[in-house]
Amino acid sequence: MTALTVAVVEAAEDLAVHSPGGRLATPLLGVLDEAANVCRWRELPNLYSHYGSRGIVLMTILQSWSQGVDVWGESGMKKLWSAANIKCYGGGVSEAAFLEDLSRMVGEYDRESSSLSVGRGHRTVSRQLQRERILDVADLAAMPKGRALVLASGSRPALIRTQPWMSGPHADAVRASITAHDPQGERTIREAETEALTVSSSLAQEPAS
Numbered sequence: 001m002t003a004l005t006v007a008v009v010e011a012a013e014d015l016a017v018h019s020p021g022g023r024l025a026t027p028l029l030g031v032l033d034e035a036a037n038v039c040r041w042r043e044l045p046n047l048y049s050h051y052g053s054r055g056i057v058l059m060t061i062l063q064s065w066s067q068g069v070d071v072w073g074e075s076g077m078k079k080l081w082s083a084a085n086i087k088c089y090g091g092g093v094s095e096a097a098f099l100e101d102l103s104r105m106v107g108e109y110d111r112e113s114s115s116l117s118v119g120r121g122h123r124t125v126s127r128q129l130q131r132e133r134i135l136d137v138a139d140l141a142a143m144p145k146g147r148a149l150v151l152a153s154g155s156r157p158a159l160i161r162t163q164p165w166m167s168g169p170h171a172d173a174v175r176a177s178i179t180a181h182d183p184q185g186e187r188t189i190r191e192a193e194t195e196a197l198t199v200s201s202s203l204a205q206e207p208a209s
Contacts (some may be wrong), residue, residue: 001038005030016054024055032060036067045076048083060084065098087151090162091143099137106135106149106157130207133158146199164196 012028019025032039044060051058060080062068068077081087089102110129117124135149143149151157165174166189179185 002041005032005039006041007049007197012056013051013054016056020053027055027057030056030058032058036062040071041085041186042072045072045080045083052083052085056193060163060173064093065095085153089140089143089149089151091140091145094141096137099140102140102149103133103135103137105151106133108132112152139192145195162199164192166193166196 009028009030012024016022016024032041032044035041035044036079044058048058060068066082071077072080093099108131111132112127113130114125114127117126133152140149146162148160148162149157150160165171175189178188
């Protein structure tokens with residue numbers, strides 16, 4: 001799978017080099033799902049930014065930070081993370097060091113607190129601002145299904161609700177593809193729809209944000 005991926009991307013790069021502006025007229029999206037397991041491309045961190053400038057958009061999906069470190073090392077994983085223009089965290093990770101870095105990137109906010117003191121028949125109310133994390137490590141570790149944190153270059157981090165494919169505009173096409181190519185298509189569709197209903201139910205019970 002790694003050899004096939006590299007061959008496709010290198011062919012796209014060759015086409016981009018000979019295209020106007022040195023970029024593909026129609027961008028190529030390469031979705032590297034479970035990259036640490038099925039596409040252990042050692043040079044990926046060094047090429048991420050370069051390929052982006054060629055109109056070759058690579059999307060690397062990992063289960064955790066440490067999974068990427070196993071493949072590219074700590075410096076390689078940091079390079080990959082820094083080169084990505086859009087970073088998404090979907091929860092389910094319990095690595096405190098990674099979550100601490102993520103929490104610091106989300107930032108802080110000013111919370112107003114007040115205190116009351118009484119003396120000699122007078123009441124005095126003091127107000128002060130305290131800086132607190134918007135999302136601390138515990139919040140990020142406990143992020144529920146159906147939520148994701150998106151960090152995009154040039155924008156403030158955003159907490160979003162995800163949209164299951166079966167409720168999106170291409171649901172019929174996705175079902176048809178699964179039915180045609182997945183040996184367990186009916187089971188795949190049934191499990192996906194069940195999980196989507198569970199997520200929708202949990203979000204419906206959340207207080208308005």
